[in-house]
Structures are given as structure tokens and as C-alpha cells.
Amino acid sequence: MTFTDTFSEFYEHFKTSLSDGTFAKLTFAKTIGNSELKNIFIRPVLDKNELKFELKFRFQQEEIMETHTVNSAFDRLLPFINNPFLSAILFTTEFDLTYKLNKKRAVSITDQPPTFGNANEVLLAYLGK
Template sequence: MPYQTVFVEFYEQVKLSINQGTFAKLTFAKTMGDTELKNIYVRLHILETGGYNFAFNTRYKSEEVESFHTVDEAFMILSSYIKNPFTSALLFTTEMDLTFKVNKKNAGSLIQQLPTFKHISLEMDEMIERGIIKI
């Protein structure tokens, strides 16, 4: 299956984990070759207005950059990094770990494993407490 279609499924699982209150973190890793960009860590960021967006911690060889993006912007930005330079992304929830991978033939796959994290992120917990996410 083309990796773009599989990445859409993966991102839907990211949004679902937030809506279900199980999100722990999202990580982009495994680059193609030795690149300046090393990884991207995505966490939830609570807005003063009562909503949320994503905080990206983008790590390069020589620096780290933090930026904030809406859920829709995040999809566009993250999808642009697939195969440029990342070949995998990992969604950690309290119910499962979900790995998105793309191979050399541009085929995408999803691999579900037992959860690494037993607890949701602090931001996810606060969002539930404040009623931003209703589970």
C-alpha cells in the first residue's frame, strides 16, 4: 500500500488517541542516511483559550527548535518529512505503540505492539481534567 495512504491512517490514530485520552507522545526517528535533522518529538500543548495544539521539538545536530502547530498544520508538516528524511514514526499511547514505517519501495506499514507507557502525558491529563477532551 502506498505510504501516503498508510500515513493518513497513522495520523487518524494519533487524533483518535487524543480524543480517547490515551496519548503519551509521538516521535519521528530513523532517518535516511546521516542528516542534519535527527528527530522530531511531538507533544500536546494546551492553549489559554481552552483548546490544544502540538508542540514540536525538532532536533538537529547543532540545535533544537520548538514550534507550535494546529492539528491540521501538524499533519501537513509531518507528512512532508516522510522519506525526507524519516522512514518511521512512533505513536505511544497507554493502549498500544503504533509504528509507521516506509520501505525502499515506498510501501507503508503499521505495526502495533504492547504499550511502552502506562501513563498518559501530563498535558493529556490536564486536558481531561479541564474538560478540553471529554472521554
């Protein structure tokens, strides 16, 4: 399976957590080597009553923010899998899902008990919950 296929599977869990109101946050971490880009944080924002996503790229010296739809966010994030990030973690109120590449670049997707007890407030407001 390619990174596109495996990340698509992981990203479907992200979209499901949005629709069912359990999404807390999504983070890219664990870079390869000494990368200028340290993390990417994804959080929902409302733009003219439309749900979009703020991608915060945290570099060593600065932060850059971009706003995307759920579909354009996937296209923007995909190139960062394996270069420079080896993992992405989806936090929901039901489970934490980790997308991880090992040294041989084999992908594993594992779930763990949830870290967060509450879903993202912007998402809940958007869903009317």
C-alpha cells in the same frame, strides 16, 4: 497507496488517542543517510486553554520548536515521511503503533504492547481526567 494516504491512516490513530486520553507521545526517527535533522518529537501543550502541539525538530547542532493545531501539525509533518524519516512511532497507553517504510518504500503499520503506562499529563489535564 501514497504516503499521504498511509500517513493519514496512521495520523487518525494519533487523533483517536488524543480524544480517548491514551496518547503518551509521538516521535519521528530513523532517518535516511546522514541527515541534519535527527528526530521530531510531538507533544501536547495548552495555549489559552486550547490543545495544540509542540513540534520539536532536533538537529545535530540545535533544536527548533513550533506550535500547531492537530490539523496543521499533520500538514507540517507529512513532508518529512520518506525525507528524511523512515519511521514514526505513536506511543499510547493501549499500544505502540509504528509507521515504517522499508528500503523499497513499502509502508507497514504495526502495533506492539504499550511502552507507557500513563498518558501525557497535559492531555489528561485538558480532558479533565
